Amino acid sequence: MHKLFVVMGKSASGKDTVFKEITHSSELSLKTIVGYTTRPIRDGEKDGEEYFFVSKERLSDYQRADKVIEHRAYDTMHGVWDYFTVDDGQVDLEKGSSIMIGTLESYRQIRKYFGEDRVYPVYLEVEDGLRLERALLREKTQKMPKYAELCRRFLADEEDFKEQYLKELGVGKRYRNEDSKSCLEEIIRDIRANMEN
Numbered sequence: 183m184h185k186l187f188v189v190m191g192k193s194a195s196g197k198d199t200v201f202k203e204i205t206h207s208s209e210l211s212l213k214t215i216v217g218y219t220t221r222p223i224r225d226g227e228k229d230g231e232e233y234f235f236v237s238k239e240r241l242s243d244y245q246r247a248d249k250v251i252e253h254r255a256y257d258t259m260h261g262v263w264d265y266f267t268v269d270d271g272q273v274d275l276e277k278g279s280s281i282m283i284g285t286l287e288s289y290r291q292i293r294k295y296f297g298e299d300r301v302y303p304v305y306l307e308v309e310d311g312l313r314l315e316r317a318l319l320r321e322k323t324q325k326m327p328k329y330a331e332l333c334r335r336f337l338a339d340e341e342d343f344k345e346q347y348l349k350e351l352g353v354g355k356r357y358r359n360e361d362s363k364s365c366l367e368e369i370i371r372d373i374r375a376n377m378e379n
C-alpha cells in the first residue's frame with residue numbers, strides 16, 4: 183500500500199538532513215512533498231527545496247480555494263510565521279509513496295486527512311544538549327543569527343512534543359539521530375518494509 187512518510191522531530195533534530203539523504207538516495211523511490219511557509223528564507227536555503235517561501239497573501243488565496251491540507255501558525259520573535267501543506271497535486275497516494283517533513287501537529291492533521299493506515303511517522307530524537315549544540319552551531323553560520331528565536335523554539339518543543347501527545351498519536355518508534363549513518367540505515371529499512379505492506 184502506498185504511504186505518506188512524515189519526518190518529524192524537535193528543532194535541529196536533523197529533519198532536513200535526513201530528508202535530503204533519503205530523497206537523494208536511489209534506494210527508495212519516494213515522491214517528495216515540499217511544504218509552504220511564510221517565514222523568510224534562510225541563507226543557504228532554496229525556494230522549492232526546503233519549503234516554498236510564499237507571502238501571507240498566497241496563503242489566503244489557498245485558504246479561499248480550500249486547498250490547505252494542514253496549517254500551523256507560530257508567533258515568533260519576528261511575527262507570525264505560517265507553515266502549511268497544500269493540495270497542489272504533489273500528494274497522490276494512488277500513484278506512489280511520498281515523504282515530507284512535518285511537525286506533530288501537522289502529522290495529526292495529515293493523518294486525519296489521509297487516514298491512519300496511509301501515514302507513517304519517522305520521529306527523530308537527539309539528546310537535548312547535543313541538539314542545542316547543533317542548533318547553535320547552525321545558527322552561528324547565518325549572516326544574521328536569530329538566537330532568541332532559537333531559544334524560543336527549543337522551549338516550545340518541550341510542549342509541542344510532549345510524551346502524552348506522541349502516545350496519543352501512536353508515535354512509538356524513535357529514530358535516534360546521534361550517528362547519522364546508523365539512523366539513516368534504520369529509517370530506510372523501515373520505510374522499505376512499510377511500503378511493502
Ligand SMILES: Nc1ncnc2c1ncn2[C@@H]1O[C@H](COP(=O)(O)OP(=O)(O)OP(=O)(O)O)[C@@H](O)[C@H]1O
Pocket residue numbers: 191192193194195196197198199200316317319320359360361362363
Ligand atoms: N547525525 C548528525 N550528526 C551531526 N550533525 C547533524 C546530524 N544530523 C543533523 N546534523 C546537523 O544539525 C543541524 C540541524 O540539522 P537539520 O537542519 O537537519 O535539523 P532540522 O530538524 O531540520 O532543524 P529545524 O527544524 O530547526 O529546521 C544541522 O547543522 C545539521 O548539519
